[in-house]
Amino acid sequence: MATQLPVISSLPSDAGTEMLQEAGSEHIWLHGASRRALLEQTDKRILVEGKGCIVKDIDGNEFIDALAGLWLVNIGHGRREIGEAMAAQASTLAYASSAQATTVPAIRLATLLSEITPGDLSTVFFCSGGSEAVESAVKIARQYHYFRGEPKRQKVIGRRGSYHGATYGAMSVSGTRQMNEPYHSPFMPGTMHVSPPYCYRCDYRHTYPACDVYCADAVGQMIEYEGPQTVAAVIAEPVSASQGIVVPPPEYLPRLRDICDRHGVLLIADEVINGFGRTGKMFASEHWELVGDIMTLAKGLSSGYAPIAAAVCRPHVVEPFAGDNKLSHLLTFGGHAVACAAALTNIAIMQDEGIVDNAAAMGTYMREQLEQLRSHPTVGDVRGIGLLLGVELVKDKTSKEKFPMESEEVKTLNELFIENGLLTRATHIISLSPPLCINRGEVDRIVDILDRSLTAFESKYGYH
Numbered sequence: 319m320a321t322q323l324p325v326i327s328s329l330p331s332d333a334g335t336e337m338l339q340e341a342g343s344e345h346i347w348l349h350g351a352s353r354r355a356l357l358e359q360t361d362k363r364i365l366v367e368g369k370g371c372i373v374k375d376i377d378g379n380e381f382i383d384a385l386a387g388l389w390l391v392n393i394g395h396g397r398r399e400i401g402e403a404m405a406a407q408a409s410t411l412a413y414a415s416s417a418q419a420t421t422v423p424a425i426r427l428a429t430l431l432s433e434i435t436p437g438d439l440s441t442v443f444f445c446s447g448g449s450e451a452v453e454s455a456v457k458i459a460r461q462y463h464y465f466r467g468e469p470k471r472q473k474v475i476g477r478r479g480s481y482h483g484a485t486y487g488a489m490s491v492s493g494t495r496q497m498n499e500p501y502h503s504p505f506m507p508g509t510m511h512v513s514p515p516y517c518y519r520c521d522y523r524h525t526y527p528a529c530d531v532y533c534a535d536a537v538g539q540m541i542e543y544e545g546p547q548t549v550a551a552v553i554a555e556p557v558s559a560s561q562g563i564v565v566p567p568p569e570y571l572p573r574l575r576d577i578c579d580r581h582g583v584l585l586i587a588d589e590v591i592n593g594f595g596r597t598g599k600m601f602a603s604e605h606w607e608l609v610g611d612i613m614t615l616a617k618g619l620s621s622g623y624a625p626i627a628a629a630v631c632r633p634h635v636v637e638p639f640a641g642d643n644k645l646s647h648l649l650t651f652g653g654h655a656v657a658c659a660a661a662l663t664n665i666a667i668m669q670d671e672g673i674v675d676n677a678a679a680m681g682t683y684m685r686e687q688l689e690q691l692r693s694h695p696t697v698g699d700v701r702g703i704g705l706l707l708g709v710e711l712v713k714d715k716t717s718k719e720k721f722p723m724e725s726e727e728v729k730t731l732n733e734l735f736i737e738n739g740l741l742t743r744a745t746h747i748i749s750l751s752p753p754l755c756i757n758r759g760e761v762d763r764i765v766d767i768l769d770r771s772l773t774a775f776e777s778k779y780g781y782h
């Protein structure tokens with residue numbers, strides 16, 4: 319064990335839970351939260367250790383982590399090998415300028431990504447998180463068209479309900495206007511949104527397959543209406559987690575690919591959540607033989623052991639960036655050597671331990687077990703792919719009336735999960751995305767807690 323130097327601070331090294339909570343609440347602004355959330359909200363806690371799918375808080379309470387942190391601890395918590403790889407790299411060379419040099423782990427990781435990502439995706443722009451990957455992809459797409467002599471191609475089409483990040487451009491292409499409009503509009507000019515392939519609640523009131531996947535054709539119609547000469551890119555997650563684990567019908571993504579090709583528009587496949595085994599294949603695109611022109615990666619790339627992300631491009635995308643045609647985009651931490659070492663070891667563990675196959679097998683098992691929850695009066699739908707699963711909540715199965723996101727009822731359900739030792743998040747959907755190393759016993763434990771929590775919730779609010 320390396321010796322740790324004492325930090326000179328007013329917070330003593332032996333501070334207890336209460337003192338830490340008070341200091342955390344005073345000095346840490348949790349993301350997406352009010353200023354004192356750590357003290358005021360029951361689901362905000364101080365976690366101290368984890369192993370596989372299990373995490374413990376500072377008071378010794380144990381939880382099963384059904385969201386893999388925030389959809390990312392794919393290989394599970396507590397893998398010493400990654401810590402060791404990071405320590406070895408940090409003590410050799412932690413950093414080299416992202417603009418003037420690179421490092422051996424960055425080259426190794428970029429090469430590996432070019433080999434495991436679909437099709438001819440092969441040039442990697444590294445950054446630190448999913449939002450940055452999306453910002454980078456959008457800027458690359460715009461400059462691609464500029465250098466090809468089409469500078470008017472600036473617009474980006476996203477989908478309602480999709481989430482692509484919190485920075486300004488990523489927020490603007492996200493389909494989350496209602497959350498951000500009061501504070502952050504006007505959004506990035508030229509961002510617009512189409513309806514998603516959300517068959518359970520189709521905006522067009524259509525039913526698959528009779529609909530002939532009109533929602534994909536609607537993207538083509540929007541491009542034609544705006545003028546293809548003004549559209550740079552379409553961005554889509556193959557499976558959208560934020561919309562409520564929306565798995566598109568089989569024809570949707572191939573048709574989206576054709577539409578983009580027909581109009582010279584780049585397709586950005588956002589695999590920030592989908593990538594690295596989450597859907598039972600290394601990348602969700604593989605389920606539909608999709609090759610995006612640019613693929614955004616983050617989260618599972620390092621399983622959360624280090625902040626690292628990437629925008630991976632096909633050869634025709636990078637081709638116009640020749641000679642003086644430079645990418646006008648630079649991030650200090652892009653390709654950080656220690657983060658690359660973490661990602662390399664993470665992927666090595668995935669390959670060595672058959673993590674993706676386990677995700678496929680456990681995903682099938684978990685989906686079967688979740689089906690039993692349909693007998694609950696508030697469960698409207700169960701869906702998903704691999705270990706990206708969701709249970710959609712409704713007040714009434716016929717009308718499909720939703721529970722308002724910030725309602726007292728949804729808050730109570732989330733509190734029941736915590737009380738019963740489950741970490742996940744319920745909005746209009748209970749999101750389930752555990753570490754991919756999960757076993758059958760742990761799946762059973764999650765489903766049992768869901769079942770008990772839903773029963774208590776329904777009895778409290780009188781749903782029969």
Ligand SMILES: Cc1ncc(COP(=O)(O)O)c(C=O)c1O
Nearest residue numbers: 447448449481482483588590591
């Ligand atoms: C599909 C998708 N893209 C981008 C992002 C943004 O990633 P980050 O939070 O790392 O910036 C997220 C975050 O959840 C996401 O789900």
